[in-house]
Amino acid sequence: MNIQQKVSQTLKKIKLNKKARIIVALSGGKDSTVTAYLLKKLDYNIEGLHINLGIGKYSEKCLKAVQKLCDDLKIKLHVHNIKKEMGSSMCYLRSAIQSKQKTGMLKNCAICGVIKKWIMNREARKLKADRIATGHNLDDEAQTYLMNVFKGSPELSANSGPITRNIPDKKFVPRIKPLFYVAEDDIREYSKKKKFPVVYESCPCALGSYRIEVRKFLNTISKKEKRNIIRNFEKVFSKFKKDESKGINYCEICGEPARNKICKMCLLMKTR
Ligand code: SF4
Numbered sequence: 001m002n003i004q005q006k007v008s009q010t011l012k013k014i015k016l017n018k019k020a021r022i023i024v025a026l027s028g029g030k031d032s033t034v035t036a037y038l039l040k041k042l043d044y045n046i047e048g049l050h051i052n053l054g055i056g057k058y059s060e061k062c063l064k065a066v067q068k069l070c071d072d073l074k075i076k077l078h079v080h081n082i083k084k085e086m087g088s089s090m091c092y093l094r095s096a097i098q099s100k101q102k103t104g105m106l107k108n109c110a111i112c113g114v115i116k117k118w119i120m121n122r123e124a125r126k127l128k129a130d131r132i133a134t135g136h137n138l139d140d141e142a143q144t145y146l147m148n149v150f151k152g153s154p155e156l157s158a159n160s161g162p163i164t165r166n167i168p169d170k171k172f173v174p175r176i177k178p179l180f181y182v183a184e185d186d187i188r189e190y191s192k193k194k195k196f197p198v199v200y201e202s203c204p205c206a207l208g209s210y211r212i213e214v215r216k217f218l219n220t221i222s223k224k225e226k227r228n229i230i231r232n233f234e235k236v237f238s239k240f241k242k243d244e245s246k247g248i249n250y251c252e253i254c255g256e257p258a259r260n261k262i263c264k265m266c267l268l269m270k271t272r
């Protein structure tokens, strides 16, 4: 089965409606680019959202790549500039957060991930999106599942899958992952063959994360074994009991959906 067929099958599995308004989170990398290209090719109703993180030349290249892609695909692009909206670039925000932390310093990607997710949900909701599509692939998902297994908390993966399994909520835009079953090597090959405008270099801030260690390990195993990790996850995920009694809260500070009284984003901002 080729990439397009795999994606088409995944979208059927999650019953994605052709009329649904989908915001694709575009980073300028290969995964989100291939996601947007295939959704458009399969005739879904998409627009792009790019978060300009202000990471020097790297972010400038990413923005250019995303603009070119949206021009080529003839789709609308929304750009959220962190520096303009929050007063500082991601580099500054995370150094400020890290310098205030007393114990167990959070890694760059952990901080960046929380901030991006918060912005993405809020912006997609403002744009009246039905779904947010991200470029997460089979390797990313195998990494996340294994990281949770290594931490002794596989149940943390309970909400993941080709569509988020959160309790439906008017303030939460469900996220879909059309590349959930596609291996990273296949995406890279496809993207290069199609000559997409993509930034292939790694983000200069992706340093020392646990994910990188797990990725190194996963790079030593075959695609079939990676697929088996996901199969394994899908077999056991129904056994993870979700605590639905709490429902979704709204953060007391920002009003965004949160698991606890204060969302992860506001907890981070409080430590600045
Ligand atoms: S690699 Fe890490 S720091 Fe860079 S954009 Fe991604 S999450 Fe943010």
Ligand SMILES: [Zn+2]
Residues within 6 Å of the ligand: 251, 252, 253, 254, 255, 256, 262, 263, 264, 265, 266, 267
């Ligand atoms: Zn909040």
